Amino acid sequence: MQTKKPVPLIFELSSPGRRGYRYPELDVPETPMEELLPKEHLRREVPKLPEVSEIEVVRHYTGLSRLNHGVDVGFYPLGSCTMKYNPKVNEDIARLPGFSLLHPYQPEETVQGALKLMYKLQSYLTEIAGLSATTLQPAAGAHGELTGLMLMRAYHRERGEDTQRKEMLVPDSAHGTNPASAMMVNYKVREVPSDARGGVDVEALRGMVGPQTAGIMLTNPNTLGLFDENICEVAKIIHDAGGLLYYDGANANAIMGYVRPGDMGFDIVHFNLHKTFSTPHGGGGPGSGPIAVSQRLQDYLPGPLVSKRDGEYVWEYPTKSIGRVRSFFGNFGVLVRAYAYIRSHGPQGLMDVSDTAVLHANYLMRKLQDDFDLPYDRHCMHEFVLSGKRQKNQGVRTLDIAKRLLDYGVHSPTVYFPLIVEEALMVEPTETETLATLDAFVEAMKQIAIEAAEEPETVRQAPYNTPVRRLDDALAARKPVLRWTPRS
Amino acid sequence: MRYIPTTSEERQHMLDFLGVDSVEELFDAVPDRIRTEKPLPLPDALAEAQLMRHMKELSESNVSCEHLVSFLGAGSYDHLIPAVVNHITSRGEFLTAYTPYQAEISQGVLQVIFEFQTLIAELTGMDAANASMYDGATSLAEACLMACNVARRSKVLLPETLHPEWVDVVKLYMENQDISVQMIPWNRETGTMDVAALHEDAAGDAACLVIPYPNFFGVIEDVAKLSRWIHDAGGLLVTAADPVSLGLLEAPGAFGADIVVGEGQPFGNTMNFGGPGFGFFACSGSKLIRRMPGRIVGETVDTEGRRGYVLTLQTREQHIRREKATSNICSNQALNALAGAVHLSVIGPQGLKDVAYQCLQKTAYLKSQLRDIGIQAAFSGPTFREFVVQADANWDEVNKRLLDHGFLGGLPLGERFPELQHCVLLSVTEARTKDEIDRFVHALGGLC
Amino acid sequence: MANPRDYFYTKDHEWIHVKGKVCRIGITDYAQNELGDVVFVELPEQDTIVEEGEGFAVVESVKAVSDVYAPLSGKVVGINEALEDSPELVNESPFDEGWIVELEITDESQLKDLMTADEYDAFLEEV
């Protein structure tokens, strides 16, 4: 990416009286304002929106877009985020007026196509999870986690155990949303250590469970990119203690068609449709985080779900539903894309996705293992974690490596996560990249490793070729400027 | 396969390099007894053309608001969207980016969010806004949690005039944090919160009062009075605002709101069968700002002194504070917020005023036309772009017949509000024409 | 930066400077170094009563958060308001201008549980 001119704020383009859009003339007879709204309700100060023309708006946002990296621009091996190619046809599909212009409260008979799509997607995800029922309501992965934990509480409550089961077990390698979601339902988080092979420390776990255990939140493959070989044992320990297992499905791209979370012993699974099922991440969202659950939890699901009665698709509320976790039915536009993705792949296609994702990750890992530390030397799944420990001793931090990669037109891997690996670099190539792209990444990483050893200052000052150089995070946090203010 | 570029030679090259015979070997950590033996029971793959045909069929078996003339609102609205919005949000650089973790190559998204935060702050009259929430309902739930944390109290006052689904969401979130929710009844005459029911002791230990603005029935509450009442009792005022109304109605910041949330779908986002739109979240004062949920973008400089933008105040968030974070939110609704920002930028202050004014006038017009044929508004309070009417009719039946005339009728309220058995909530946006309204009134006249 | 000889220390890398009944408390040079650029310090309210071991202030850097635990029981009688505008003082002058809180202590016997400068130096050798 070359250095480009900075783009002024849209507010700085504003000229009084300029307009970018006209509404049709008001065509109904006007009622005097004082008859409609008491004066005290009227706005006194006009909000300072920019006054700009349409071409300025288009150039402004086009200019901004050119300062941004995306999967459409280049390689994006951001571990845990599954930045695979987002099919263009799915964008066209989601914009079909028969989907995008539906009101959520339309009568069922006018939305049979939408309900059918949701019904099918519920069943596909249920199958991929190996469980019993699915809700499409949660808006993202973390929202799915929250929903799943609410279900756990409802389940324990019905057994009279909610007041006693207050502990949520979360491995030390877990994503931050896991403990944060547990906090949202008033669970006390207990951290489970990992063992030397990167899995759950089974002996430690045994010592931690008891009548206070509500459940455990795991991802498998975990955030180290490793499949936990002891998963069945873990599931047994938790179930024997009366707890439930939550599967953080952020890493499901590794397992489709190979193994189902339900068969591993999980009771609740969320999928990030914006990862595994290729819906675009939009610079931060929207996502979608459906959850699939086992039979003993399905009656508690948030409603409504879509079911089929006499050949018609209808809304239905589970009998002991916890209620709802958001308005309406979920991020439907995202569901449409995920449905299209599954239909364009079929069972074999999804298996090829996982198979290739795993192959690509192992290839990269082995190509890079001599230049960076590899804390867990075993086959990885769809991603792997390196450590920049060696480079740290040379005076180059992982953050510097990440910044230097940007000069190669590559988004950096996820850094400093998981927390249990010092100077972590988490790489997820995905299945949609070419071998040439993978090899170019290897070359860039090797080059940086050489630089770190020979001219560390070059890496420490990176990036050079980006629209801006390294930005001052500390200044931003010390003196927060969170909005534009007009010059007085 | 469709989106996998790897050729069989390349696969073999990688397998050789790894020294394994097949990818299967890489899965050696998966215990045999849990391996999936049979193919997943999913339909076979479709080629792009087949997929498109199938999806068109599905979409065309819906009757959408491309063909229906909608008078339905209740949280999702058929507003006009300038054509530029879709073009900007379709740009791959925005569409296919993740959360802007690497600021130096994410200045586009970061600056968009900074501008978005400014637009929301201006609209609501607050100091600062975050980068978006899932939707209005979850944004409100988070606001209530934040109010409880700041006020160190554990009771929330929710009016029954709030959108019933939002009530459900807030209740569920609060229940899971052992926070009590006290519902405030409403006045059947005005359609607003029953101010008489607001005894001082009710507010005594409440962290916050929520005011829907306008409320679910489209009526504007007595915000000034309610604001004084809750502040006198030491609680916070949380306003759930309809952003379109803020083109005409006083900004919540001006009457003392501490937190303002809402659903931003009307700006730049099609209805999408209820999602995705975006929730917004704004507040004032550094004490509150430092407890906001979600992503926040701040201005800074690079090593050469150039202005730039970064994610900031991140210690609030789950990836750093984990179980002590202010919220668990990670992904939000950034692209929908971008759509909102483009929409607001292109319509500008005059456009915002126009759209709000037209909603108000067209709603008033429909109300008066219905009055003329004997269908009365149910409440006396002032309304914005929605209102409740009552008529001795079975509205489910009426709505069915209206469909035959190409109209999407209002939302019958009887199910959720037993006292509103024969009432329906109607909505009129600027997208409706006089002709459509007249024809709707005519059709209704024949049915009620 | 050398650890002042007349201060006491804790394993959480806090220092305590005793002046009669009032103890001034901050974080050590080692602690500020580990945290990186301090961007915000959340201070307790005046007159707050704190128990030994209770978290009563928070020091934040861009990507890390550290609770400050009361090394002794007592009442908050002073807070360093300069940190509100200049949190970087914790980095620049951890043992002096970057102090955080002053406590009026209730139980002087708790002092003997603290480390001396020599003991803290030795402790740092180990970590």
Ligand SMILES: Cc1ncc(COP(=O)(O)O)c(C=O)c1O
């Ligand atoms: C392992 C893991 N869990 C959970 C999440 C949260 O997902 P979302 O961002 O969709 O809320 C993520 C995404 O960053 C993740 O990587």
